[in-house]
Amino acid sequence: MSLRDEANQILSMLDDAINAALAGPITEIAKNDIQFRVESDVYPLYTPMLYQRRGRSGGIADTSMYEASVDDATHTLTVRDDRPEVGIVESGTGYTWEESAIYHMQPFPRPYFDLAEEDVVLDGEAETALIDAITRI
16 A cells, blocks of 8 residues: 555544544534523523523424534634524524514524634633544554
């Protein structure tokens, strides 16, 4: 095996390890950070009058509702929740019940996805998971 072939094999194994870490433990870290931000930066700021929050059971704090995908070519993890209520909470506009307090507070943005993205980078858990994956090569 030539040196070039060996280098390409190592790079391929590195790519696989990075993508596996992104699709596995780093996805879970990101989902948990989103859930944390919902429970610390969204729910405490407003108490609904008309409905009961679903929280971790189908609500915006339910990590099973988040969709994750990894772009293998760019090593990019995307976690999203495309339900309409997420866009309303994030943007702070779109509340339609005119009798609610939050309707009159618009815009009332609570952009928890951006905060969670910062957490994923800053808390070091994702970096540790990535290092663990690479060192197992």
